Amino acid sequence: MASGSPPFISFLSDFGLDGAAAICRGIMLSICPDAQIIDLAHTIRKYAIGDGAFILGTALPFMPSGVHLAVVDPGVGTERRPVALRVARGDMLVGPDNGLMLLGAEALGGITEARALENRALWLESSTSATFHGRDVFAPVAARLAARSAVFEEVGRVVEIDSLVALSQPVASVGEGWIETGVVYVDSFGNARLAGGARELVEGLGDATDQRPLRVAVIDSAAGTGNAEDAVFTTTFGAVPAGTALVYIDSSGHLALADNQGSIASRMGLAAGARVRISTPDPQR
């Protein structure tokens, strides 16, 4: 953390907009009155650890250095561990050990040390509820770390990095003139981010020159299996007519599907976990 800047905290949750995130913010400002806090997102789909992980991976590299609090926590009050992670860039991440924080940690250079949150002296002074660890455990610890009234080593015992819970990620298959991959995130525009390295995926589609025609088919999705439509490989939305599907490399470096001024996810029935096949006019299979 730059020494001249105020303490920085980013905050992501699935708490919604009706007060729970604000309570955590109030606690953090009470502990660290000069903190700058950015709400990354609080309308993550309820319990969608994968969505939260994707946003953290995309957003954290653009945040000031500091503490990153993340709470999508369907296992609150059970045996899942509350943890803090230190990463190569020097930041600290605080949240549940359920895979939520791993893409964000990776995007900041990878985890250098992990600790379980066990030191109750750093938690909220009053008794700890079984249902709101954001308020009672995670926010107070994050704020004390940001305020430097506690150091990382105080939060609790070291945890083996290999023992942290991981999320399974969709697997991509690359052929000659076709790829099959999974949707990892659908954003508020309805754009669908696809799993796998963008470079390898594009190579599977042959020479992906601008305006190259492609075919997109949904091969596994609760709402969209069997849907298919023509698309164009290009660089940005406005490069195709309104209402046309495009395949492009998005601003976070993922291969993605979009529609110029429409929602490809709504139209084709795509959500995180769906699988799609993208192919050239003459794929080899």
Added chain:
Amino acid sequence: MASGSPPFISFLSDFGLDGAAAICRGIMLSICPDAQIIDLAHTIRKYAIGDGAFILGTALPFMPSGVHLAVVDPGVGTERRPVALRVARGDMLVGPDNGLMLLGAEALGGITEARALENRALWLESSTSATFHGRDVFAPVAARLAARSAVFEEVGRVVEIDSLVALSQPVASVGEGWIETGVVYVDSFGNARLAGGARELVEGLGDATDQRPLRVAVIDSAAGTGNAEDAVFTTTFGAVPAGTALVYIDSSGHLALADNQGSIASRMGLAAGARVRISTPDPQR
């Protein structure tokens, strides 16, 4: 207010997310440039004074000391009074006299003095609209109090605390092995908070040991009357299988209904004002 900390303002409204709350924030920062402002919630259901009151009661104890601005105000521009309340913790609350602020004031130790907002010198300089007192009256007064450019006694005449408008609250009945009570708030997860003291309600259900089986029935609700399902008394969501209903004491100390990773409110047709009966396998009636 701690003398070393910046002026603090919390802000709750039903203004939605399309600019009205931001206008009030702009006015407050213009008047009090070093204010820290926390948006408690702006997506309170339109005109739902009871929802706003519940959030204030839950959230204000976790806020730094300062000024709390609250605007859910279906009577804007009519005879309802704009008021400021001073509470035992030392905070001040600013908003309409329609019951909105009473649970919040109680949670901060109770009202010690109430005053009507009559001093137009503290309002917005330009003319006052009949439809946006958040912008024209409440936000400027709140910001001047936070900035200490006005003191509480300047806002207007003393109002009898007993004359403040109250909200009616649902009544709970407690039998042997059963309780009947009302839903006071449904949060963004679909969890339903129930009226009445949690301790008395739990006693009505006999020895409420962990994993005790219960039955929940909706006895009065626009959408759900007649719905019923089995539930379990326990401490947290993950203590029951996904999709199972639970009865628990929530993080604000209320008895509450939830579903592990689902919305009990959607499934059973619950909203604020609905009434439910919770009973043991062998209730006495």
Added chain:
Amino acid sequence: MASGSPPFISFLSDFGLDGAAAICRGIMLSICPDAQIIDLAHTIRKYAIGDGAFILGTALPFMPSGVHLAVVDPGVGTERRPVALRVARGDMLVGPDNGLMLLGAEALGGITEARALENRALWLESSTSATFHGRDVFAPVAARLAARSAVFEEVGRVVEIDSLVALSQPVASVGEGWIETGVVYVDSFGNARLAGGARELVEGLGDATDQRPLRVAVIDSAAGTGNAEDAVFTTTFGAVPAGTALVYIDSSGHLALADNQGSIASRMGLAAGARVRISTPDPQR
């Protein structure tokens, strides 16, 4: 900008609530750590330049002086110009040249100078994406202007003010006892703001005394053509019974339609672009 106050940035977009606006905020705080940032709105309807323009026109006069960042940008990555505008009040606006910023600029006294954003040294250091100019171009330039690490003249070449892209606005017709006009914005309460000068429109309705009966008819709307109902000319919502339509001059000075504690837009099928006829009981046509 007042010299004692911290740098101020307001920020409006159609990015939604899932991280993109937070990324821009993170970049701005990295460049200008002491900036105060107000999020005007990020849930502007996707691609609805007119909605964003209306909010900017309504909100900017209540913002502290500073830099105003606005991104509703269906043409991102195409030939449309990124621009910065200086206005008479001294503020600077930063965003796409697609009409989005013109009402806001007008509300701050009008544009005094416009420049194209061409100086890549002020953009994000890493490579520039074709799909997220909010992150890569607009936010960095806005933050550097707010931090005074760049001056307005550095952003790029002067652009003729007359060459800026304008939005077409609905035209109002005023008769004797009737008016026909267009809906320019529907807010989160469902209140519909109408095009045209409020004074001229009210004169068209004859002597618009309080409680004067009127008739409102939808004459062109995707969802509501043909709908009509009685309304009352009055000053505020609570001046009519709940569920009654009213015609009033709203807090931004527009003639508007509302319903006391209901949504007139939902009930009558109104959206931006719809046309309505309002008439007295005996209009001359």
